[in-house]
Amino acid sequence: xxxxxxxxxxxxxxxxxTHCSGLSELPTSWGNxxxxxxxxxxxxxxxxxxxxxxxxxxxxxxxxxxxxxxxVQTRILRSGMTVFIDTTGKMKEGCFVxxxxxxxxxxxxGQAGQKLQPRQGASGRGQxxxxxxxxxxAQSFELQWQKGKVVxxxxxxxDRTDFKTSIGLDTTHALNIVIGVPLKLIHPAGLPALxxxxxxxxxxxxxxxxxxxxxPQMAGNQQSVLGGSSAGIGGxxxxxxxxxxxxxxxxxxxxxxAKK
Numbered sequence: 001x002x003x004x005x006x007x008x009x010x011x012x013x014x015x016x017x018t019h020c021s022g023l024s025e026l027p028t029s030w031g032n033x034x035x036x037x038x039x040x041x042x043x044x045x046x047x048x049x050x051x052x053x054x055x056x057x058x059x060x061x062x063x064x065x066x067x068x069x070x071x072v073q074t075r076i077l078r079s080g081m082t083v084f085i086d087t088t089g090k091m092k093e094g095c096f097v098x099x100x101x102x103x104x105x106x107x108x109x110g111q112a113g114q115k116l117q118p119r120q121g122a123s124g125r126g127q128x129x130x131x132x133x134x135x136x137x138a139q140s141f142e143l144q145w146q147k148g149k150v151v152x153x154x155x156x157x158x159d160r161t162d163f164k165t166s167i168g169l170d171t172t173h174a175l176n177i178v179i180g181v182p183l184k185l186i187h188p189a190g191l192p193a194l195x196x197x198x199x200x201x202x203x204x205x206x207x208x209x210x211x212x213x214x215x216p217q218m219a220g221n222q223q224s225v226l227g228g229s230s231a232g233i234g235g236x237x238x239x240x241x242x243x244x245x246x247x248x249x250x251x252x253x254x255x256x257x258a259k260k
Contacts, residue, residue, distance in 0.1 A: 034055075
């Protein structure tokens with residue numbers, strides 16, 4: 001996912017030169033993993049050093065995130081992130097997936113100095129970070145899906161489920177997270193019945209703020225560019241960098257599913 005990071009400079013230049021009203025329109029590629037030939041970067045936010053790719057195949061809609069800032073990594077692992085999927089185009093929050101959801105006892109145990117089970121290959125890397133300690137508990141991460149009154153909560157590492165997830169650090173110490181949502185959960189007829197939709201990304205929501213009805217202040221209209229959005233994720237005001245305070249980082253954009 002290195003290409004996502006390389007788009008930062010180009011995306012920032014586009015942001016300074018262009019202005020658009022309403023939601024950005026960003027691409028969704030065809031593929032089933034980040035390395036698929038047709039999968040391209042969707043957006044990049046230089047403030048939080050976060051990039052993502054959105055792609056789909058005939059059965060799943062995927063979101064692949066790369067978090068390069070260690071502070072944002074820890075926040076995501078502690079508080080999770082939410083991806084809203086709205087097929088009405090009205091930024092509704094009734095359909096969403098949340099991942100990773102970590103057992104609060106795991107965090108308490110780590111802070112209290114309890115011995116944590118190290119991941120394979122995690123030793124010998126020097127001083128261990130908060131991200132390392134939280135990733136040690138990856139098998140405890142849960143996923144929540146909700147559409148209207150239908151709520152599904154599973155542990156993708158242990159349960160049999162149609163959701164697809166992966167999480168880990170790469171050789172550049174970027175935190176990479178992939179979430180695959182079955183299309184038939186979005187619409188019973190799957191891909192043939194789906195086309196345009198609005199996607200909302202909310203990163204680092206506080207554990208106490210699991211109410212999906214409150215939306216943090218956004219940083220205005222955002223810009224789109226083929227291959228990336230420079231300021232695609234907006235935080236609260238006050239002059240602080242988005243994602244560095246307690247305000248969730250949030251961005252909504254419109255897209256269209258890829259079809260072959």
